[in-house]
Amino acid sequence: MGRFTAFRFTVDASPSQVVVLARHAGASRFAFNQCLALVKEALDVKRRGVPVVVPWSGFDLINAFNSWKCSARAGRRFVVDAAGSVEVVVTGLSWRAQVCQQVCEEAAVDLGRGLAAWAESRRGKRSGRRVGFPTFKRKARTRPSFRIRCTTKAGRASIRVGDPTAGPRSVCLPRIGVLRVREDTRRLRRMIRTGRAHIRYATVSARAGRWTITVTVQAAALHPARQHPPRPDGGGGWVGVDRGLAALVVAADTTGRQVLRVDDAPRPLRTALPRLRRLSRQVSRKRRGSRNRAEAVARLAQAHHRVANIRRHFLHKVANRLVKTHDRLVLEDLHTAGMLRNRRLAAAISDPGWADLARIIGYQQRWRGGQTTPAPRWYPSTKMCSACATIGPALPLSVRIFRCQECGHTADRDVNAAVNLAVWAEHHHAQTRDPEVRGPVTNASRGDGSGQRPRAGETSPDDGGTLPPRISVTAGTPEKGGVS
Ligand SMILES: [Zn+2]
Numbered sequence: 471m472g473r474f475t476a477f478r479f480t481v482d483a484s485p486s487q488v489v490v491l492a493r494h495a496g497a498s499r500f501a502f503n504q505c506l507a508l509v510k511e512a513l514d515v516k517r518r519g520v521p522v523v524v525p526w527s528g529f530d531l532i533n534a535f536n537s538w539k540c541s542a543r544a545g546r547r548f549v550v551d552a553a554g555s556v557e558v559v560v561t562g563l564s565w566r567a568q569v570c571q572q573v574c575e576e577a578a579v580d581l582g583r584g585l586a587a588w589a590e591s592r593r594g595k596r597s598g599r600r601v602g603f604p605t606f607k608r609k610a611r612t613r614p615s616f617r618i619r620c621t622t623k624a625g626r627a628s629i630r631v632g633d634p635t636a637g638p639r640s641v642c643l644p645r646i647g648v649l650r651v652r653e654d655t656r657r658l659r660r661m662i663r664t665g666r667a668h669i670r671y672a673t674v675s676a677r678a679g680r681w682t683i684t685v686t687v688q689a690a691a692l693h694p695a696r697q698h699p700p701r702p703d704g705g706g707g708w709v710g711v712d713r714g715l716a717a718l719v720v721a722a723d724t725t726g727r728q729v730l731r732v733d734d735a736p737r738p739l740r741t742a743l744p745r746l747r748r749l750s751r752q753v754s755r756k757r758r759g760s761r762n763r764a765e766a767v768a769r770l771a772q773a774h775h776r777v778a779n780i781r782r783h784f785l786h787k788v789a790n791r792l793v794k795t796h797d798r799l800v801l802e803d804l805h806t807a808g809m810l811r812n813r814r815l816a817a818a819i820s821d822p823g824w825a826d827l828a829r830i831i832g833y834q835q836r837w838r839g840g841q842t843t844p845a846p847r848w849y850p851s852t853k854m855c856s857a858c859a860t861i862g863p864a865l866p867l868s869v870r871i872f873r874c875q876e877c878g879h880t881a882d883r884d885v886n887a888a889v890n891l892a893v894w895a896e897h898h899h900a901q902t903r904d905p906e907v908r909g910p911v912t913n914a915s916r917g918d919g920s921g922q923r924p925r926a927g928e929t930s931p932d933d934g935g936t937l938p939p940r941i942s943v944t945a946g947t948p949e950k951g952g953v954s
Pocket residue numbers: 855856857858859860874875876877878879
């Protein structure tokens with residue numbers, strides 16, 4: 471079972487539970503910072519020429535933190551007896567018994583990942599933006615969050631969803647107890663009951679004053695009925711997806727047929743902008759550190775949260791429509807970071823969430839056994855004629871119709887670009903690569919004997935996941951018989 475997916479629930483926490491959740495989030499932040507302090511300390515010693523082992527991997531960091539928390543450096547008491555002699559009693563970290571220990575361990579694992587990302591980025595082995603050295607998490611600037619691993623003892627999982635004793639709308643966490651959730655957990659419960667999903671983690675976080683719990687599961691492959699039938703390894707069937715400003719998405723195949731056009735995408739940021747401006751003005755007018763300011767900040771955060779929710783919901787809808795009907799999609803590899811430097815267009819470009827759309831299409835297509843490929847950034851999809859492949863001059867954004875100067879072919883600007891993308895994929899199919907896996911793509915998940923009948927251990931057509939996998943299990947996780 472190699473598919474990670476997640477289910478997100480809103481927590482209906484009692485006031486005392488909010489205190490407990492905040493304490494765990496604080497412990498997570500504390501452990502991360504303490505581990506980072508240990509690393510920096512060891513690096514300093516090493517720099518002075520003293521041979522010392524710097525804890526680096528998640529596993530080493532957990533051990534370093536665990537030995538630190540029991541040491542005198544984490545807590546000690548001076549006891550003076552009647553004779554006046556002073557004795558030091560090592561207490562270790564005084565509050566360590568009040569939180570679930572895995573929270574600290576997972577924070578150490580996170581730091582290990584951060585350090586690895588920094589090291590790889592420095593050696594040039596990591597794509598994307600340069601990663602800096604991990605920094606301390608400040609309370610005011612970090613979103614409260616912590617993660618708990620699911621362990622099984624005597625056949626009983628430590629994280630349970632809809633426990634019979636606690637009711638269907640609940641999630642049970644070790645040390646924290648039963649958390650009521652607002653949403654129905656039936657789909658997840660059914661997948662767990664039938665062995666089609668295993669809980670790996672629960673991440674609890676607060677955003678805009680609301681606590682949510684995200685249950686990450688390792689799930690069986692999608693039901694064959696929801697997967698694309700395997701294709702003989704020919705080059706055909708590609709659909710180009712052009713992301714643009716006038717229409718969020720225009721998809722077309724090589725014959726020039728438009729298969730999807732999304733004109734009416736919500737622009738949540740643009741709609742919310744007047745309100746966001748007003749709310750942020752209110753924040754700046756309140757005295758620093760005052761209760762009024764804290765409340766104004768919370769209102770602004772809620773407004774931003776709403777923008778993000780609307781955007782995400784819509785992107786999932788569009789991605790779903792594309793991957794449901796087309797098994798081979800090609801998207802332009804947009805250089806959004808560079809485009810955002812154009813200040814006049816920045817808001818318009820960041821509003822639709824193009825990069826997110828590509829990411830969602832990518833993993834949803836993988837789940838369905840389809841293919842996604844990026845066309846190179848410099849491929850002239852807008853300037854080229856989709857009928858005779860002549861490359862014309864660049865089109866300003868205002869020109870909506872493409873007209874070829876050679877053959878006189880006219881088409882909608884976005885349809886022309888989408889067709890060009892599809893044509894590109896058809897020609898370069900042999901070299902196509904999955905944008906996320908960075909390796910050749912095959913319908914790998916289908917495996918042997920892929921028929922339309924459900925097999926044991928497979929998901930039924932209604933068992934999806936609602937979220938992309940946020941966490942992947944890495945070598946740093948001290949889990950016996952780890953998954954990959
Ligand atoms: Zn032409």
